[in-house]
Amino acid sequence: MKKLTYTGLLAGLIxxxxxxxxxxxxxxxxxxxxxxxxxxxxxxxxxxxxxxxNGYEFAVKKIAQAGGVKVGDKCYNFKVVYYDDESKxxxxxTLVERLVNxxxxxxxxxxxxxxxxxxxxxxxxxxxxxxxxxxxxxRSLFNQGYKYLFAVLSTSEQYLASAIAxxxxxxxxxxxxxxxVKVAIAVENDPFSLDxxxxxxxxxxxxxxxxxxxxxxxxxxxxMSAILTxxxxxxxxxxxxxxxxxxxxxxxxxxxxxxxxxxxxxxxxCEAADVVGNFGAAxxxxxxxxxWAESLTYEDPIFGSASNYEKEFKSAYPEYAQKKVPYQxxxxxxxxxxxxxxxxxxxxxxxxxxxxxxxxxxxxxxxxQIKFSEAGNNIAKPMVLRQIQDGVYNVVAPSNFASHALNWxxxx
Amino acid sequence: xxxxxxxLSLLFEFPxxxxxxxxxxxxxGALFALAAYGLALVWGVMNVKNLAxxxxxxxxxxxxxxxxxxxxxxxxxxxxxxxxxWGIGWVIYKLVISRVIERDLFTSLLATFGLAIMIAQLLNxxxxxxxxxxxxxxxxxxxxxxxxxxxxxxxxxxxxxxxLAAAVIIFMKTSRxxxxxxxxxxxxxxxxxLGIDTDKVYAFTFSLNSAICGAAGAIxxxxxxxxxxxxxxxxxRAFVIVTAAGLGNLPGVIAAGLGIGxxxxxxxxxxxxxxxxxxxxxxxxxxxxxxMLQQRRMRQSLK
Numbered sequence: 116m117k118k119l120t121y122t123g124l125l126a127g128l129i130x131x132x133x134x135x136x137x138x139x140x141x142x143x144x145x146x147x148x149x150x151x152x153x154x155x156x157x158x159x160x161x162x163x164x165x166x167x168x169n170g171y172e173f174a175v176k177k178i179a180q181a182g183g184v185k186v187g188d189k190c191y192n193f194k195v196v197y198y199d200d201e202s203k204x205x206x207x208x209t210l211v212e213r214l215v216n217x218x219x220x221x222x223x224x225x226x227x228x229x230x231x232x233x234x235x236x237x238x239x240x241x242x243x244x245x246x247x248x249x250x251x252x253x254r255s256l257f258n259q260g261y262k263y264l265f266a267v268l269s270t271s272e273q274y275l276a277s278a279i280a281x282x283x284x285x286x287x288x289x290x291x292x293x294x295x296v297k298v299a300i301a302v303e304n305d306p307f308s309l310d311x312x313x314x315x316x317x318x319x320x321x322x323x324x325x326x327x328x329x330x331x332x333x334x335x336x337x338x339m340s341a342i343l344t345x346x347x348x349x350x351x352x353x354x355x356x357x358x359x360x361x362x363x364x365x366x367x368x369x370x371x372x373x374x375x376x377x378x379x380x381x382x383x384x385c386e387a388a389d390v391v392g393n394f395g396a397a398x399x400x401x402x403x404x405x406x407w408a409e410s411l412t413y414e415d416p417i418f419g420s421a422s423n424y425e426k427e428f429k430s431a432y433p434e435y436a437q438k439k440v441p442y443q444x445x446x447x448x449x450x451x452x453x454x455x456x457x458x459x460x461x462x463x464x465x466x467x468x469x470x471x472x473x474x475x476x477x478x479x480x481x482x483x484q485i486k487f488s489e490a491g492n493n494i495a496k497p498m499v500l501r502q503i504q505d506g507v508y509n510v511v512a513p514s515n516f517a518s519h520a521l522n523w524x525x526x527x
Numbered sequence: 528x529x530x531x532x533x534x535l536s537l538l539f540e541f542p543x544x545x546x547x548x549x550x551x552x553x554x555x556g557a558l559f560a561l562a563a564y565g566l567a568l569v570w571g572v573m574n575v576k577n578l579a580x581x582x583x584x585x586x587x588x589x590x591x592x593x594x595x596x597x598x599x600x601x602x603x604x605x606x607x608x609x610x611x612x613w614g615i616g617w618v619i620y621k622l623v624i625s626r627v628i629e630r631d632l633f634t635s636l637l638a639t640f641g642l643a644i645m646i647a648q649l650l651n652x653x654x655x656x657x658x659x660x661x662x663x664x665x666x667x668x669x670x671x672x673x674x675x676x677x678x679x680x681x682x683x684x685x686x687x688x689x690x691l692a693a694a695v696i697i698f699m700k701t702s703r704x705x706x707x708x709x710x711x712x713x714x715x716x717x718x719x720x721l722g723i724d725t726d727k728v729y730a731f732t733f734s735l736n737s738a739i740c741g742a743a744g745a746i747x748x749x750x751x752x753x754x755x756x757x758x759x760x761x762x763x764r765a766f767v768i769v770t771a772a773g774l775g776n777l778p779g780v781i782a783a784g785l786g787i788g789x790x791x792x793x794x795x796x797x798x799x800x801x802x803x804x805x806x807x808x809x810x811x812x813x814x815x816x817x818x819m820l821q822q823r824r825m826r827q828s829l830k
Contacts, residue, residue, distance in 0.1 A: 157648075157651070157652065158648075158651065159651065159656045159755075159756060160656065161651065161652075161655065161656055162655045162657055301800070329530070330799045330800055330801065331799060331800070332800055332801060333800065333801050333803060335756070335759075335760045335804075336800075337747075337751035337752045337753070338551075338555065338751055338803075339800055340547075341548070341792060341795035341796045341800050341803070342795075342800050344544055344547055344548070344674075344796065345534070345537065347674065348537055348540075348541055348544065360657050360658050361658040361752055361754060364658050364660055364752045365658075365752055368660065368662070368752070372667050372676055372678045373667075373676045374667070374669065374673055374676060387657060388657065388658060393660060393662055394662055395662070397662075
């Protein structure tokens, strides 16, 4: 019996070694092409930082499997050097200096969050390092005149603005005018949420809507009953809440408790707060904004369709099996794909040429169309609104990608 | 400004809103008072100003949250968090607090500040930075045409807080250990002379404090939400309450706790929810100013 096991082990070893050999012979053909990233693996952004890192790594692997990156007649495989920025901006900036000066990294993938991206963008600009980022949506990143910063995601003022358009549409359909719609806004006092507020205000103004509540949530929010009481008194037609996952959790729970009757409620960070898992039926009919959903009809040759991405990612990372693949992961993968495309079009490793190739990107991906404006943000991909219908996230806007009809007015 | 006036007029236009605000304030205030009572205990007995107070609260919340994730009934989380935090408090006393207790004010402040940072980061590493809460499957009671809502979960939480506070008070009044704690608080040296093992009293007091905080946290996670870095806001409120009420003034602590709860809710309603905590800190400033004026008068009369 024992002998048999040894034989088995030996056979396994030989098979393993031959596979290793085959692999290394493949790797010999493709050299490493090093990208750098300072990302939050510990600290308050750790959860999403790890989501992003997994997205990067998954894309690196998929691109290698598809034959690597072809630059001229040579072939490369991406290799990402990570440093943990501990969710601190000053640390991130230091680490980028180190990536550039000591590790001689010439191309960067972004960190997690707008704040971190803001902290390192001046450094990458200084060294003229092209950076494709996937996790910084604040529009203040794109009015600084940065030349080397490219973002695959939609900017944050678009996050909930589509809810306003949807409300106007519904008002018209029900026989009243969009200008009769009353809007209530409760957003956190941080760059991301203030962008969202700006986007909502802009669109509401366009329709001539009336803003009846416009309040800012504290950073350590755990109770927003004061705002909800006002909502009860002033009866707005749309309520917009953005306060990261604490905002989502608090809103869903207390709106249920206080029996708030508003026809349309739009929030951010539904998945991060797992509002369906935590609050069940109380989360029904909430609108949730997202950068990406696996039910969208986008596709590309590397990852296949959006739903294929979801499937393959889950089998590569079993810890995601029980939940939805977060859009933070999908957009991180898309960022790596954008680099591959730019390298291949540039046909050289020269970072200036890469920068120009990036700026000319017009790429269809499983994550959506990617085309950068002069300022570096992606202007080709719309934000998506999903509604929680009986515990399931269904895409309801924009209407050309919508798979389900909107439940309106929402039942309290 | 218009918004503030509008908010004020709402209070008069719909008087029933006041009922809701006061009720909400009292319910949240009861939990503030609990954490503040623990702080006053440690402060009074050991002269240690525990800046990690709020982080004990959050730790208790995570204990209860984790247990309910393992399938335990959520209400059981409160007594278990009490016991677990008792143990954690004891270990922290032996490792850290016992070494700084005789030192000056800044040593203990620095040590507990360090503790606060460490606890928050440990929780972050263990449970992640997302907000967590436990949803109890109880209904909500509605009064005044649904304007005033009292979730039964909140009611249970407050009742648990009240019974815990009552138990601690009775314990302090009647038990031997309670007497020893009070004796040590009055005069540690005299207590030692009379045969009280003050080190044991200190360890007990600190553990009791962290256990109270743990139970408070376990209640908070059922009613509101927690996050690894939320500790500081509970620490601040505990300090405000104790400073306002004074040490060894239990009715004062309870009154101040409830008062701050209500004041914060009014502040949130009138000035906007972003200023909710600012109200608490503003009250602290007011209290300190009034105290200073009172003391100046006292000094003058002594001359």
